[in-house]
Amino acid sequence: MIEWQDEAIVLGYKSFGENKRIIFLLTNQYGRVNGLMREPKSSKLQGLAQMGNRVIATWKGRLEEHLGYLSLEVVESFTGRLMGSAAKLLALSSASLLTHSVFPERHPYPAVYEAFLLFLESLKGEKWPETYIHFEHKVLDEMGFGLKLDACCVSGETENLFYVSPKTGRAVSEKAASPYEERLLRLPAFLLDESLQAKDFEDLKNGFILMDHFFKHQMTASSYKKFTEARGQLLRALIKLEKGRNDFIKGTLLSLEEVKRGEVTEYTVEV
Amino acid sequence: MIAKEIDRLMKLLAQLPGLGPRSGKRAALHLIKRKTTHLEPLIEALQTALKTVQPCTLCGNLDTQPVCILCSNPKRDPSLLCIIEDVEDLWAMERSGSFRGRYLVLGGVLSALDGVGPQDLNMGLLMQCLERGGVEEVIIALSATLEGQTTAHYVSDALRTFPVKVTRLAHGLPMGGDLDYLDGGTILAALEARQPLI
Numbered sequence: 001m002i003e004w005q006d007e008a009i010v011l012g013y014k015s016f017g018e019n020k021r022i023i024f025l026l027t028n029q030y031g032r033v034n035g036l037m038r039e040p041k042s043s044k045l046q047g048l049a050q051m052g053n054r055v056i057a058t059w060k061g062r063l064e065e066h067l068g069y070l071s072l073e074v075v076e077s078f079t080g081r082l083m084g085s086a087a088k089l090l091a092l093s094s095a096s097l098l099t100h101s102v103f104p105e106r107h108p109y110p111a112v113y114e115a116f117l118l119f120l121e122s123l124k125g126e127k128w129p130e131t132y133i134h135f136e137h138k139v140l141d142e143m144g145f146g147l148k149l150d151a152c153c154v155s156g157e158t159e160n161l162f163y164v165s166p167k168t169g170r171a172v173s174e175k176a177a178s179p180y181e182e183r184l185l186r187l188p189a190f191l192l193d194e195s196l197q198a199k200d201f202e203d204l205k206n207g208f209i210l211m212d213h214f215f216k217h218q219m220t221a222s223s224y225k226k227f228t229e230a231r232g233q234l235l236r237a238l239i240k241l242e243k244g245r246n247d248f249i250k251g252t253l254l255s256l257e258e259v260k261r262g263e264v265t266e267y268t269v270e271v
Numbered sequence: 272m273i274a275k276e277i278d279r280l281m282k283l284l285a286q287l288p289g290l291g292p293r294s295g296k297r298a299a300l301h302l303i304k305r306k307t308t309h310l311e312p313l314i315e316a317l318q319t320a321l322k323t324v325q326p327c328t329l330c331g332n333l334d335t336q337p338v339c340i341l342c343s344n345p346k347r348d349p350s351l352l353c354i355i356e357d358v359e360d361l362w363a364m365e366r367s368g369s370f371r372g373r374y375l376v377l378g379g380v381l382s383a384l385d386g387v388g389p390q391d392l393n394m395g396l397l398m399q400c401l402e403r404g405g406v407e408e409v410i411i412a413l414s415a416t417l418e419g420q421t422t423a424h425y426v427s428d429a430l431r432t433f434p435v436k437v438t439r440l441a442h443g444l445p446m447g448g449d450l451d452y453l454d455g456g457t458i459l460a461a462l463e464a465r466q467p468l469i
Binding site: 011012014018024047050051052074076077078079080081082083084086089090092093094096097100226227229230233237240 | 454
């Protein structure tokens with residue numbers, strides 16, 4: 001019998017049969033791990049496998065490749081804190097889906113685990129959208145398609161880096177970008193310096209567009225579709241937060257193309 | 272060894288919730304041995320259900336009439352509308368005997384992981400219900416899970432254009448709950464929803 005224990009973040013679960021669940025975890029040392037767990041009967045334990053919970057997970061299985069059984073002990077639960085904020089709930093949902101979709105099972109990604117923890121902590125405060133984009137950046141990096149943002153790929157400059165090449169993922173300075181600005185992706189300053197906050201919503205939007213461009217090319221079509229739908233809802237919630245809109249927004253999904261074209265800034269949607 | 276008709280019956284029964292291959296086999300044998308007392312009434316009940324049970328056109332509840340018994344009951348308060356995830360939740364609410372308004376079955380909750388989007392919910396039925404008028408308060412009674420609350424926010428956003436009061440069920444201490452066993456999130460939710468005693 002193989003058994004190990006590790007700290008983990010719950011990414012979600014699916015019901016399996018009548019009284020079992022398959023739990024999806026991101027562990028610190030073992031990476032993404034799935035495991036079976038009996039459906040908790042006690043109301044005290046119902047919330048064990050809530051998305052975003054920090055847990056101590058114990059995995060048991062006869063062979064390493066088996067699904068195995070999991071038992072969880074909650075260290076910190078975030079869902080209760082986020083109940084009042086649609087945007088935060090959607091951000092957590094989007095981050096969990098991304099992690100679940102792009103990484104293979106049983107490969108350690110301690111940097112992603114660390115970034116996810118930072119993102120969860122940030123949800124307690126106000127600077128969480130920037131941390132969410134940093135998290136996406138880290139995921140891209142760990143997928144093997146990280147952006148190279150330390151110097152301009154044309155001139156080698158380390159100052160005034162305002163753009164990213166959509167082909168190479170390398171930074172481009174303001175001077176070298178001219179006259180190709182239209183073809184380049186905007187690089188928000190907070191991605192270069194983690195201590196910075198987004199200047200305005202435009203800055204945040206540029207961060208989302210930048211990451212989306214690379215995810216679109218590196219994720220499988222089906223994973224990207226699900227992810228972009230979840231992220232679209234997050235973006236919509238952020239836009240609403242920003243604009244303080246009260247308009248009813250129809251349940252169609254917001255595409256990043258709409259954001260890029262600026263169509264979402266003034267839209268009113270009929271029922 | 273086993274006749275294919277019996278085998279088929281066992282396999283079909285084994286697919287029912289709460290049953291597996293062994294219990295499916297037991298149930299099949301039980302029915303076959305008691306044809307007149309159990310099997311025939313069961314067949315009759317299944318056929319009746321197949322022919323008559325349908326979702327209510329107003330709320331999504333299951334009934335034998337196009338408009339269910341709850342929606343057609345004049346004693347129920349039409350100004351109160353309770354949004355629930357599934358028919359099971361409706362039955363749970365009715366079991367409590369404390370709600371005298373009407374219901375709307377949403378048919379699921381938003382879930383990024385399961386690929387359930389807004390287009391999969393009964394939002395059209397909800398909009399029709401509100402456009403008919405008469406609703407003063409909408410109570411969102413969805414699970415206190417991440418998916419449930421995401422859906423609650425989505426639904427409350429969708430209701431902004433209607434002149435209705437939107438409320439949701441309280442979160443916090445369960446009845447008989449021991450504070451010591453509760454997680455921080457639940458305690459926080461309970462603290463935020465605290466009520467004056469005096």
